[in-house]
Amino acid sequence: MNRLAHETSPYLRQHLDNPVDWYAWGPEAFAAATERSVPILLSVGYSACHWCHVMAHECFEDVETAEVMNAQFVNVKVDREERPDVDAVYMEAVQALTGRGGWPMTVFLTPAGEPFFGGTYYPKPQFVQLMATITDVWHTRPDDIRQNVTALTQALRRTEQVSPLAGLPPVEQVGLGVRRLLAAFDPTWGGFGHAPKFPSTMSLDLLAREVRTTGDVQALQALTTSLDAMASGGIYDHIGGGFARYSVDDQWLVPHFEKMLYDQAQFVRVYTHAWLLTGHERYRQVVEETVGCVLRDLRHPDGGFWSAEDADSPDEHGHGHEGLFHTWTVAEVREVLGPDADAALEWYVFTDEGNFEGRTIPARLHHRGDLLRPPEVEAARQRLFAARELRRRPGLDDKVLAEWNGMMLSALCEAAAAFDRPDWTAAAVANGEFLARALRTTAGRWHRSWHAAGEPPARHAALAADHAHLVDAFTRLGELTGQARWITLAGEVADVLLDHFWDVQHGGVFTTPDDGERLVVRQKDLFDNATASANSTAAMALLRLSALTGEGRHGQHSDRILALLGTVIPQSPSGFSNALAALAMRHAGVTEVVITGDRPDLLAELRRRWLPDAVVAWGEPYDSPLWNGRTDGLAFVCRDHVCQLPVDDVDELTRQLG
Numbered sequence: 001m002n003r004l005a006h007e008t009s010p011y012l013r014q015h016l017d018n019p020v021d022w023y024a025w026g027p028e029a030f031a032a033a034t035e036r037s038v039p040i041l042l043s044v045g046y047s048a049c050h051w052c053h054v055m056a057h058e059c060f061e062d063v064e065t066a067e068v069m070n071a072q073f074v075n076v077k078v079d080r081e082e083r084p085d086v087d088a089v090y091m092e093a094v095q096a097l098t099g100r101g102g103w104p105m106t107v108f109l110t111p112a113g114e115p116f117f118g119g120t121y122y123p124k125p126q127f128v129q130l131m132a133t134i135t136d137v138w139h140t141r142p143d144d145i146r147q148n149v150t151a152l153t154q155a156l157r158r159t160e161q162v163s164p165l166a167g168l169p170p171v172e173q174v175g176l177g178v179r180r181l182l183a184a185f186d187p188t189w190g191g192f193g194h195a196p197k198f199p200s201t202m203s204l205d206l207l208a209r210e211v212r213t214t215g216d217v218q219a220l221q222a223l224t225t226s227l228d229a230m231a232s233g234g235i236y237d238h239i240g241g242g243f244a245r246y247s248v249d250d251q252w253l254v255p256h257f258e259k260m261l262y263d264q265a266q267f268v269r270v271y272t273h274a275w276l277l278t279g280h281e282r283y284r285q286v287v288e289e290t291v292g293c294v295l296r297d298l299r300h301p302d303g304g305f306w307s308a309e310d311a312d313s314p315d316e317h318g319h320g321h322e323g324l325f326h327t328w329t330v331a332e333v334r335e336v337l338g339p340d341a342d343a344a345l346e347w348y349v350f351t352d353e354g355n356f357e358g359r360t361i362p363a364r365l366h367h368r369g370d371l372l373r374p375p376e377v378e379a380a381r382q383r384l385f386a387a388r389e390l391r392r393r394p395g396l397d398d399k400v401l402a403e404w405n406g407m408m409l410s411a412l413c414e415a416a417a418a419f420d421r422p423d424w425t426a427a428a429v430a431n432g433e434f435l436a437r438a439l440r441t442t443a444g445r446w447h448r449s450w451h452a453a454g455e456p457p458a459r460h461a462a463l464a465a466d467h468a469h470l471v472d473a474f475t476r477l478g479e480l481t482g483q484a485r486w487i488t489l490a491g492e493v494a495d496v497l498l499d500h501f502w503d504v505q506h507g508g509v510f511t512t513p514d515d516g517e518r519l520v521v522r523q524k525d526l527f528d529n530a531t532a533s534a535n536s537t538a539a540m541a542l543l544r545l546s547a548l549t550g551e552g553r554h555g556q557h558s559d560r561i562l563a564l565l566g567t568v569i570p571q572s573p574s575g576f577s578n579a580l581a582a583l584a585m586r587h588a589g590v591t592e593v594v595i596t597g598d599r600p601d602l603l604a605e606l607r608r609r610w611l612p613d614a615v616v617a618w619g620e621p622y623d624s625p626l627w628n629g630r631t632d633g634l635a636f637v638c639r640d641h642v643c644q645l646p647v648d649d650v651d652e653l654t655r656q657l658g
Helices: 027-036 050-060 063-072 084-098 124-140 142-156 172-184 201-214 217-232 261-278 281-297 330-347 375-388 402-419 422-438 464-481 484-501 534-549 552-571 573-588 600-607 650-657
Strands: 022-024 040-045 074-079 105-109 115-119 312-314 320-322 447-450 458-461 591-595 614-618 635-639
Touching (some): 022 027, 027 040, 050 124, 063 124, 084 105, 084 115, 084 142, 115 142, 172 201, 172 217, 172 552, 201 573, 217 281, 261 281, 281 402, 330 375, 402 447, 464 484, 464 614, 484 534, 534 552, 552 573, 591 600, 600 614, 600 650
Parallel strands (some): 022 074
Antiparallel strands (some): 040 105, 312 320, 447 458, 591 635
16 A cells, blocks of 8 residues: 555655555554564655656556565655655765765665665666665674664764864864865866766855955856856756756756756855846846746745756656756747747757757857847747747646745845845745744744645644744845844744754754654754755854844854854865855854934945845844934944944945945
8 A cells, every 4th residue: 555645745746656555754654664574665855856756667666676665675755855854864874885875865774763774776677686685684684784773873973973162163264165165166167076066056155255255366266157157057047047956067068957946045145146246247137037937936826935846847748858848959949939040049059969868958158158148039038938838847846845945035035135126025025924824833833844735734843954044034034124023033933943953962953853753863964965054054044143133042052053063164164165154254243234214225225235244124123232222314333233333324334334
């Protein structure tokens, strides 16, 4: 019996018709494994994962393979996006075993949930052979199983055992991180390292901060080369806006075509910062089109943001093909544009042989930086977009995740302020209201996941990353709108985070709450991966919130998180870019700007520049020393709540901001 029909995760529901006797993660599966005295076969993936689809077709839809799985194992399916706490534990085990990780992830567990072997994608022949080997070892060599369990459990506890520094890490750690990034920079195509290439937006943002602070020419070159190359390559959707997950080549040409909400959020943020730094209009274009993509394709009518669009889309026979929705032939372009096709064919470098499986991914690889379209090309792009909208769309993962929505909301707030977009402000407010309404419980706790078809629609206890990103998002929404309610809500979320996730012994936040499900270990999310770690996000968010409210508890816990991260940052500084940004802010000191009364001219001047170490209070006063005794119609520029003389004109504000 397949038990996934009652799940709301689009990924789990993709498997509800498999001949595999799937369980969702939970006590029922562990009880069945205990009763049968068989291992658990844990399969973890996500809906937009191309190789997850491949393994599903080769193995899980195959009756012969399913018979072996059902006879020898209790089979458990997990959506890594709904349960990143589960995914993180077993991914670390796979990485300890194999030296690498990825999805789909395949892990074998004892009935107590202890991992003893695992890997990633397996074609059918290797998968069938692996299951036979695991079954033989399970029955004939139990001591080997127990040895593996012991060794892996010790490896999984490493984040529990990290001890903090005695105080704040030195600011020199920031410089070391920047130097490591510049050493890994690809001067030809941008980015860091070689294929497959991931966007590394947090690292680029750290370089942008270095440019803003020191004017470093090498950092500026690395930043602009990378941003130009990515926006010119096929990883960027030149027809509809938005970015794919990563590139399989050095040149950013051929991506895996899935569009993840968290990637859009991080791209919007770094391109917004780069526009404020450089004034390059091509970066404005990228931000406008990426935000447009999210609001058009990834937005629930009530304001929440959906999770992802798939890499695959169906052909006329219903068979999925990677990138089919996004690629073109010359004949298809001519059919849409007729006699106007030549300008688009030349601009996007179409060829008869194509650049991806006989089709063409529109790109500007050898024209990097030349992205602002002439009118005839823009007109052609709009017609191609309209024609593309008639195609069979990629699959949509229409669940709403607190963490990713927090990321998108933060980025949208920054972009709305920088580009003076009231429509984006309205979308940001709608998203904040959706999150507060749909994902918050009556007791003030939070859920991680929401899906319209669920009964109830909100599920799974929110994790540390959810809370940390919500603190950041609601803080920035308060700064964008001048509405005090969002700053109040940010403080309430911060208190839940510290009350239920804090490690009183070593500092930092655990991934799971103190009253949540007990996994085999209780880990901490320390390292930045595709998204910023929960601890680095919390350090930044708590520091900014404390500057706005004067709440010492939040600032003190931010310092303790940085002290904890300071122990591990030297091991791999380039893997802690978000933490280094928080550390740089802490050493620089937060600049608090208060604008009282109705002074849109002063607010506009403030928003005209990127001030990564500043927070702004304006509009409705709230409980904070920043508002005490302030006269209307002025701007106050402060550091650690010690203020310069108030100003009432733009030129003087500019001078005080430096």
